[in-house]
Amino acid sequence: xxxxxxxxxxxxxxxxxxxxxxxxxxxxxxxxxxxxxxxxxxxxxxxxxxxxxxxxxxxxxxxxxxxxxxxxxxxxxxxxxxxxxxxxxxxxxxxxxxxxxxxxxxxxxxxxxxxxxxxxxxxxxxxxxxxxxxxxxxxxxxxxxxxxxxxxxxxxxxxxxxxxxxxxxxxxxxxxxxxxxxxxxxxxxxxxxxxxxxxxxxxxxxxxxxxxxxxxxxxxxxxxxxxxxxxxxxxxxxxxxxxxxxxxxxxxxxxxxxxxxxxxxxxxxxxxxxxxxxxxxxxxxxxxxxxxxxxxxxxxxxxxxxxxxx
Amino acid sequence: xxxxxxxxxxxxxxxxxxxxxxxxxxxxxxxxxxxxxxxxxxxxxxxxxxxxxxxxxxxxxxxxxxxxxxxxxxxxxxxxxxxxxxxxxxxxxxxxxxxxxxxxxxxxxxxxxxxxxxxxxxxxxxxxxxxxxxxxxxxxxxxxxxxxxxxxxxxxxxxxxxxxxxxxxxxxxxxxxxxxxxxxxxxxxxxxxxxxxxxxxxxxxxxxxxx
Numbered sequence: 001x002x003x004x005x006x007x008x009x010x011x012x013x014x015x016x017x018x019x020x021x022x023x024x025x026x027x028x029x030x031x032x033x034x035x036x037x038x039x040x041x042x043x044x045x046x047x048x049x050x051x052x053x054x055x056x057x058x059x060x061x062x063x064x065x066x067x068x069x070x071x072x073x074x075x076x077x078x079x080x081x082x083x084x085x086x087x088x089x090x091x092x093x094x095x096x097x098x099x100x101x102x103x104x105x106x107x108x109x110x111x112x113x114x115x116x117x118x119x120x121x122x123x124x125x126x127x128x129x130x131x132x133x134x135x136x137x138x139x140x141x142x143x144x145x146x147x148x149x150x151x152x153x154x155x156x157x158x159x160x161x162x163x164x165x166x167x168x169x170x171x172x173x174x175x176x177x178x179x180x181x182x183x184x185x186x187x188x189x190x191x192x193x194x195x196x197x198x199x200x201x202x203x204x205x206x207x208x209x210x211x212x213x214x215x216x217x218x219x220x221x222x223x224x225x226x227x228x229x230x231x232x233x234x235x236x237x238x239x240x241x242x243x244x245x246x247x248x249x250x251x252x253x254x255x256x257x258x259x260x261x262x263x264x265x266x267x268x269x270x271x272x273x274x275x276x277x278x279x280x281x282x283x284x285x286x287x288x289x290x291x292x293x294x295x296x297x298x299x300x301x302x303x304x305x306x307x308x309x310x
Numbered sequence: 311x312x313x314x315x316x317x318x319x320x321x322x323x324x325x326x327x328x329x330x331x332x333x334x335x336x337x338x339x340x341x342x343x344x345x346x347x348x349x350x351x352x353x354x355x356x357x358x359x360x361x362x363x364x365x366x367x368x369x370x371x372x373x374x375x376x377x378x379x380x381x382x383x384x385x386x387x388x389x390x391x392x393x394x395x396x397x398x399x400x401x402x403x404x405x406x407x408x409x410x411x412x413x414x415x416x417x418x419x420x421x422x423x424x425x426x427x428x429x430x431x432x433x434x435x436x437x438x439x440x441x442x443x444x445x446x447x448x449x450x451x452x453x454x455x456x457x458x459x460x461x462x463x464x465x466x467x468x469x470x471x472x473x474x475x476x477x478x479x480x481x482x483x484x485x486x487x488x489x490x491x492x493x494x495x496x497x498x499x500x501x502x503x504x505x506x507x508x509x510x511x512x513x514x515x516x517x518x519x520x521x
């Protein structure tokens with residue numbers, strides 16, 4: 001049996017005074033060992049909240065519904081949404097799911113060496129591996145572990161946080177915007193690291209706004225818009241011709257394509273339009289779009305015709 | 311023209327810029343490329359009068375710059391605007407988005423004009439504070455702030471690195487509209503070659519490469 005994470009109908013709401021934020025609505029997807037799934041979307045579409053929901057790291061004013069079954073080889077399946085905090089802390093975080101955080105430089109403690117921080121993670125997780133071994137696994141020269149974070153380049157800092165994420169030998173890696181603020185060569189290096197983790201038999205859930213980074217590493221692309229997963233496709237198919245109008249618009253906005261922004265602006269998550277949330281910005285919308293499209297590979301009433309692969 | 315000649319800057323003992331030359335010409339987009347750590351952002355800060363170089367000279371429309379930061383004449387200081395890579399580090403977290411965008415009017419005592427509409431922010435968003443909005447929304451407010459006083463030069467330091475493709479295209483288009491309307495000179499700093507080509511091409515501006 002391969003290990004997998006199956007998210008089904010996951011919804012997250014935040015209750016604010018006078019408003020409810022629809023951060024994630026009925027999201028479903030699956031990620032298996034050896035695969036990388038990229039969850040892409042504009043900033044503020046709810047994709048980071050998804051990562052936090054899976055790790056049990058949401059603030060107290062959040063309500064979560066749906067299920068996220070973590071099926072680990074040789075262990076009972078566990079619903080991450082229903083599991084108590086104690087179980088998540090003792091058996092899941094760091095051990096089955098490793099988090100690669102946004103901005104490695106600010107994630108590391110500036111006054112301690114990389115080795116001290118890595119050793120701490122190993123000790124806390126009761127791992128038998130040595131810091132040097134782990135550094136090697138993350139593509140770091142063990143000598144670099146004795147540096148302080150400010151002495152590390154961006155790429156090295158990235159590998160240090162990767163090594164920490166791998167300390168408890170988790171099979172699922174959740175990478176939340178691991179490249180924001182990095183320059184292109186570093187983005188490419190980071191993506192190559194994630195690909196290597198997937199090729200080593202781990203599962204990678206990459207959360208990013210960067211389509212080009214996703215193209216480099218992902219096997220599947222899920223596109224989120226206004227809290228919903230609106231498109232889900234194998235990467236090659238997606239980049240050859242996305243069928244959801246929003247996904248197509250996002251891809252066309254790249255400088256390497258037509259560089260035209262999608263008209264209008266994304267809706268507020270506190271005030272989502274009824275029916276298809278993309279309807280006000282979509283040039284294909286008709287009366288039918290006031291009904292919510294069925295969730296699936298393409299959540300749209302008028303998907304684009306499939307283009308021929310380039 | 312905004313013209314830097316032989317700019318040298320050191321942080322402590324570490325020299326980050328050695329004799330850098332650059333010209334930003336009104337009406338065109340000048341590209342500035344180079345790997346991370348080559349001193350692009352430092353040069354941006356010198357050009358925006360925010361950092362006094364250790365050697366070299368800077369002139370703006372023929373006026374030699376001798377004073378920097380708050381000592382610089384207001385007329386010169388407001389003639390150049392800087393847009394930063396990380397909007398979250400470039401705003402006061404206590405202000406609302408509207409207050410952030412309107413800061414330049416208050417700082418210079420000019421009447422407040424409404425300028426946030428064309429960067430794509432709703433009235434509701436303008437009442438929020440930075441922690442309640444996304445990076446893309448915050449950067450839109452920062453672009454509105456940068457354009458508030460109609461600067462003759464706009465320096466965009468990796469302005470869209472943190473943003474999704476659609477927001478990136480939108481903000482670059484906004485700056486292109488501003489350039490065409492006002493004849494401002496834009497310095498586009500980015501290591502993204504595709505973006506650089508797309509952004510500099512329409513005005514036929516040069517690209518300077520640092521190493």
